Amino acid sequence: MADARQDTMHSKAPLLEVSGLVAGYGGASILNGVSFRLEAGQSLALLGRNGAGKSTLIASILGLTERHAGRVLLAGVDVTNLRPDQRATHAVGAVGWVPQERNIFKSLTVEENLTAIARTGARPGPWTVARVFQLFPQLEGRRGNLGSQLSGGEQQLLAIGRALMLNPALLLLDEPLEGLAPLIAAQVLDVVRKLIKDEGLSAIVVEQHARKVLEITDQAIILERGSIVHAASSIDLLHRPEELDAHLGVGGR
Ligand code: ATP
Ligand code: MG
Secondary structure, three states: OHHHHHHHHHHHOOOEEEEEEEEEEOOEEEEEEEEEEEOOOOEEEEEOOOOOOHHHHHHHHHOOOEEEEEEEEEOOEEOOOOOHHHHHOOOOOOEEEEOOOOOOOOOOEHHHHHHHHHOOOOOOOOOOHHHHHHHOHHHHOOOOOEHHHOOHHHHHHHHHHHHHOOOOOEEEEEOOOOOOOHHHHHHHHHHHHHHHHOOOOEEEEEOOOHHHHHOOOOEEEEEEOOEEEEEEEHHHHHOOHHHHHHHHOOOOO
């Protein structure tokens, strides 16, 4: 009975709640009091210029930065004091991460990259090697190739597949299109769109190409010097190029 009540409480809480977060590195604060919520099943575009603090916010949700103030809650559970590995395997709010540098294991095969992460204590769920290959058929043909033998686009797909093997409730993607040729970038964007729209996966997508990510997400926030300067629904922001231009200076590429 007590358990059932707790589940109800958790299901009503947002999937992610960041409140008053001040965090950074080596004593310096990069984030200056960041607060936002993400409901389960929703997706968020995290926008901002180079150095605005986007990756630092992602790292702070994962517990990889030095926290000076504020809290992070996953599905209503305060994880502020949990280690990164505990957040990655959290029973109700597990967080998967596709880092900006991808960081796939270069000396392991494609298949080993996927199974290695699953052995780190992933919570049970729908994602298996077979299901990842179903989503990324081009990786299946390369299952025996080493990470170092993959193209940039294939490495990015593998980084996404590896994060999915944790069966995350929330997926954090840090500039998934960065450095990819236009055709490959379009493929990766389509994969992210499928995960969000078809699989209903909750996600935060960091992107420099604002328009592309606004088209596939529900909500958006713009970071400037470690603070949120604009929060809106993605569709509203898409229709306000002057806002994109003011904060991102790109007319919303
Ligand atoms: P980009 O679009 O270039 O990826 P970003 O918005 O992700 O930028 P961050 O990487 O979060 O920006 O960097 C924000 C600030 O924090 C920058 O001034 C950066 O130099 C600093 N910074 C980032 N990582 C570290 C680190 N490991 N140690 C110290 N300072 C860091
Ligand atoms: Mg970054």
